[in-house]
Amino acid sequence: MGKAENGGGREGRGGRQSASTFPNRSIPLYYQLENILRSKIEGGEVLPNHKLPTEQELSREYKISRATVRQALAALVSEGLLYRKQGKGTFVTEKAAQTKSVKLTGFTEDLFTEGVKAEVRVIEMRAVPAPERVAGVLRIPTGEEITRFKRLRSVDGAPFSYVINYVVPEIGQKINEKDLQHHTMLHLLEEKLGIPLGTIRHFVESMKADVEVASLLAISVFEPVLYMETAVYSAEGRAVEAVDTYFRSDRYRYTVELIRSQQLRKDRGKRTR
Amino acid sequence: MGKAENGGGREGRGGRQSASTFPNRSIPLYYQLENILRSKIEGGEVLPNHKLPTEQELSREYKISRATVRQALAALVSEGLLYRKQGKGTFVTEKAAQTKSVKLTGFTEDLFTEGVKAEVRVIEMRAVPAPERVAGVLRIPTGEEITRFKRLRSVDGAPFSYVINYVVPEIGQKINEKDLQHHTMLHLLEEKLGIPLGTIRHFVESMKADVEVASLLAISVFEPVLYMETAVYSAEGRAVEAVDTYFRSDRYRYTVELIRSQQLRKDRGKRTR
């Protein structure tokens, strides 16, 4: 990947063998191109609705094959930054420029304010019998021992969310109070315990605060709160965590961005569009 | 794509040129394989945690190149049905079998109960000045004329959700009461108006029902309801619709399934895992 904008990229690829001759050792070419293009788009260097260079041009420009260019472009399309029109070209989405700051890189950490200067108070860490719902999620017998963590998150001094995590004891043992204070459970599962995560399921509903929730969130009993049940699965599909979260409805709303996955697929039957 | 399970597939590809000699004309090979594998997985023919044939085997078996096999597998991985381990193989997710019925094919229609025997009462169809929030979403000046549709959805005779759609007049004109009674707005936008949709953004919060909402949903004032703001964008990234939805909290909860997109990407730095 030669080319100026690479920011120190230099040659990065000389003769024939696949890797490269320089810095970027082991960073896939399609991934490098993906990042180059993403930063151009998010940086406003390529404006919404503008056309990107053709696959062939990118291929020549960065000295990589068209297949590799396509791999990079496909990623950006599924990310919602680009759209393509057969016979016309590849274009930048209008939405692209706005989103740059949010960019949920594919996962949920953002929802859980990892990093945001939230004060976390650990209220409880103990073993309890699994409630039915939790047992169902984790696929263990109801009543079986399980580790429960209760935390209260505050932002700017005011309570924000009350989080109850349930994990199997083997996982619970490896987590200490300091961990809970400084990281989300998702972070701990992935980074500290090395469990690659897969699907996460959220069930969001509106309910009245009960006494416990109200007092912790510093609101009146019966005030509406946003309640979320979460099920976390490993990449292999094993259930690893169940979570109950109560949000103060004046301080939080649940945001989801549904990005059309890939092309349409379905309409093989050809419609007008 | 030879192979028995194809269900009448036959040869589907004889000598060299790309298309095929038979039925499947124009259906991409990777897509055919994708469907074959998906149905085997969802049909339980390949069980969770079981290993799929290797890329090479699939390549030989279906007489397609490894690259094409990979394209099919990549789609199923990003769909959450498969996971892969370098050096080991491709495996079926535990979650795969369960999900078969739900399978949000990538979009939201399921959330809006298209098809479910919901009675829809059209309460209003008229032009109004755009409220600030809506104008912001649609990127038009506040107060500019806009079409507003109000509908009440009931299931089993009891109110379920109160939906207010806002679209620009050009779109609004093309929609009649019958449309609104029988289809979701998303359906109409895509199918009737031929607008390919892209990203959808949801903001979900908990709030107290005001008088209008309470009376329509047949609940008490101040009861908690689930309130959702929606922004719908076309594939090109233009905002096409804004929606406010109020759900009875005892009859609905918002469900999201976040599927890890593709591989990990980030951890190029190599971690243990």
Next chain:
DNA sequence: TAGTGGTCTAGACCACAAT
């Protein structure tokens, strides 16, 4: 060392869009 997925190339033909 062998097996498997991960990355990449070079080149081919097709389908759609614009001229």
Next chain:
DNA sequence: TTGTGGTCTAGACCACTAT
């Protein structure tokens, strides 16, 4: 007819896993 993305092939080498 030309340009552009869509699909596909055949083969190469690498990195990780297991033996």
